[in-house]
Amino acid sequence: MSDDEPQDGDGVQEPEPEPEQSADLDAIEADLETFATDIEALENDLEEAETEDDLDVVEADLDEFRTELESVEIPDPPETDEEDEDDEDDEPAREEELQDTYDDIESDLSDLESDLEDQRGPYGEDVVSEIDGVSGTITGTRWTFEGDEELIEATDAFLADVNGLLGTSLELPSGLEPASGAELGEKGDEEGNVPEKLDEALDEATAAVENADLDADDDAETIAGLLEATDDFESEVDDATEWTDLEVREQLRREGFYDVLDHIKDFPPEWHALKVHEKRGNVEQILLAYDSLDSDFMEKHCLEALERMGPEEAIDTMVQKAGRRDEHAISILGKIGVASDEVVDALVDYVDSNPALQKPSFRALGELGAEDAVEPLAQQLAADDADVRSWAARALGMIGDTRTIDPLADVLADDEEDRVRASAAWALNQIGTADALEIVAEYDDDRAYLVQAEAENADLEPVA
Structure with a gap:
């Protein structure tokens, strides 16, 4: 190995920059110094601008300045060994210093551009x-x-x-x-x-x-x-x-909610007014009270009134409330009796839920005659909970879809719980076709009294 070849170890020195590279960095440094001077002049021009035309001139100068600044390319700093990175005595590379200067100038330029926009107008x-x-x-x-x-x-x-x-x-x-x-x-x-x-x-x-x-x-x-x-x-x-x-009662007063009251019979007066509105069929006033009054007592009575009335105007409100897992709202949707996609979808969401929500949902779907719910309800005929199987059978009977005759017949024949079998027999009677009635009639001597009763009720002259 010759004496001119580099040696490994601590004594190795970094090579001096090539003359051409050093000259390039000197030129970049000189350009940045010029840019720093020019941007100070641009700042003075902006301060002295008084008209929109003056600002247009400054804006054009700033655009030209940015174009020239972005044409400057600062080379990446040389790579360093990992051991040298933690050396606090190392000075930053010259390229890093130039990049910092460039970033400062670019930041000042952005501030000037923003100041110019602020100085324009108003229009x-x-x-x-x-x-x-x-x-x-x-x-x-x-x-x-x-x-x-x-x-x-x-x-x-x-x-x-x-x-x-x-x-x-x-x-x-x-x-x-x-x-x-x-x-x-x-x-x-x-x-x-x-x-x-x-x-x-x-x-x-x-x-x-x-x-x-x-x-x-x-x-x-x-x-x-x-x-x-x-x-x-x-x-x-x-x-x-x-x-x-306004306070809630003042809102209700101005909406005419209390206008039906000649005297206060019940306390609170809202309850008395609610009864009168229900009697007169004023659905909007009942929904107003439901939306406005922050009272569990009044909410309960509003929902009960809506359940008795079954008004279509309440569908949207009840769908929203049913979406919050409210059993009462689910029941009201069944009483309203409109099997829209929105209503059926809201109820089907609870078909495979917990029993507290399944029971009102099954009944509501049955009351609606929701044929779109037949398949998910039929799947519940195999549920582990006997009550769920029974509710599902009755819901299918209320819907009356003939596609469910065979699965209901299987439940009647095979289910271990007699109350579930009785519900299946009731459902078949509700479907009322000749096939359905003949199946039920065969159980006239069944071990379960409720099934026998349904068999006796089977009218072999099918419903038209």
């Missing part, structure tokens, strides 16, 4: 956007009677501000009267509906702003005045009285 489009936002709040919120009055007053004042700034003649719709709650339902299209009519008036305001063709430089004072007026308008709308600001 007429900003006023339009703010008005649209307030209008959306007005139409997207439920207001009280007082809230309607406050909105009318606030909008009237805002339109006056716009007229003063733009020389327009905007005004509120004629005959605008506040109404909410039960009063709204009593008014025709020409009265009430304050939010919708105010929205129309605000559409005219935004059109006026757009037609003014405001210039960010020449009309800066007008734009600032419009934005200030819009901010004040937004604050007044935010302070207007929303429906949710």
